[in-house]
Amino acid sequence: MKELLKKFEEKRPEIVFEWKDKESEAEGWVVINSLRGGAAGGGTRMRKGLDKREVESLAKTMEVKFTVSGPPIGGAKSGINFDPADPRKKEVLQRWYKAVMPLLKSYYGTGGDLNIDEIHEVIPITEDYGLWHPQEGVINGHYHARENERIHQIGQLRYGVSKVLEDLNYTPDFKRKYKVADMITGYGVSESIAHFYNIWGGSIKGKRAVIQGWGNVAAAAGYYLTQRGVQVIGIIDRVGGLIKPEGFSMEEIIALFNNRNGNTLVADELIPFEVASEEIWKLNAEIFVPAAASRLVQQAEVDQLINGGLEVIACGANVPFADKEIFFGSIMEHADAHVAVIPDFISNCGMARVFAYLMQKNVEMSDDAIFSDASDIIYKALKAVHDVSAEPVKLSSTAFEIALKQLV
Secondary structure, rough: OHHHHHHHHHHOOEEEEEOOOOOOOOOEEEOOOHHHHHHHEEEEEOOOOHHHHHHHHHHHHHHHHHHOOOOOEEEEEEEOOOOOOOOOOHHHHHHHHHHHHHHHHEEEEEEEEOOOOOHHHHHHHHHHHOOOOOOOHHHHHHHHOOOOOOOOHHHHHHHHHEEEEEOOOOOOOOOOOOOOHHHHHHHHHHHHHHHHHHHOOOOOOOOOEEEOOHHHHHHHHHHHHHHHOEEEEEEEOOEEEEEOOOOOOHHHHHHHHOEEOOEEOOOOOOOOOHHHHHHHHOOOOOOOEOOOOOOOHHHHHHHHHHHOEEEEOOOOOOOOOOOOOOOOOOHHHHHHHEEEEEOOOHHHHHHHHHHHHOOOOOOOOOOHHHHHHHHHHHHHHHHEEEEEEHOOOOOHHHHHHHHHHHOO
């Protein structure tokens, strides 16, 4: 596996597009690792301090993810080095998407990512420049669809991604009008944990969980895990944390979900971050969901969780461990050797799978059909890992080997 990984990591990306904003200090990159299958896909993220290497590593991560989610295309990523809290954010994004529009029309499909919202930012801005949907480049480059087929596929994408959830199994609150794109990634993370116990043995019900982050992915994962009978006993966000050893009730989780300020945890009883970051890793939790930013999780934190009885880590964030390597550094390898680590390209592939599902011909567009399809894809990926090795450790190592054999 490590030889395959080394070859894949060291292969230069096919296309690197670099941009400097003429009206601000913003700079950005589109990295297309390859045009496998004639196209590439990957979301747009923004954060202060982002650099080209981060975008390159995420593009490679996306390529591995497509071996699970489909379609069989190359990995890509857009990254903008700019403070997302800056009031000039919208104007920066408008200039960015204008610059990358030729790629988006031809062979690159994008979406939301860290600090960039699919529904409220990516789709409206790209529509203003004449793009029918941010995934149009994949339809043109990979599917080579005839005009009537292209219109049908884009119609499904436009409707499905922005679909307001109506099924009570999938939305925490009818009145808030949560959409597929708001919930699907966190749902997939939760399903990956349920499938782990289903395949390797045991029941998810009654397990205790610690969640890092409280944005769309983390909060949705917390909601769906609670729905499955998991006790969420700790939440840590950049502003602070919450600890409840007996577990938060469904009503409390829904309130925390609805009361977020953007992607930020809001609660009257919030513990200061410094205190939470000391205490939360000492909790006796079987499940850990790192779903904040990339490269945050330290080995000491993993070891404290392992000492408390940790069984499974489901990566909600891309590359959540604080390793310098693109994919599989020493911290991840250490964790993988001691507990079940479900890699990001399986556990958080929900949105990528929704895109792939909606690009198929004449699919059912119900909430249940869309969510069940993502769950089924994640189940199949984990079952393939179990077929190679039934041991409840080294899941990530095995999963990478399966994926990389398709790419190298």
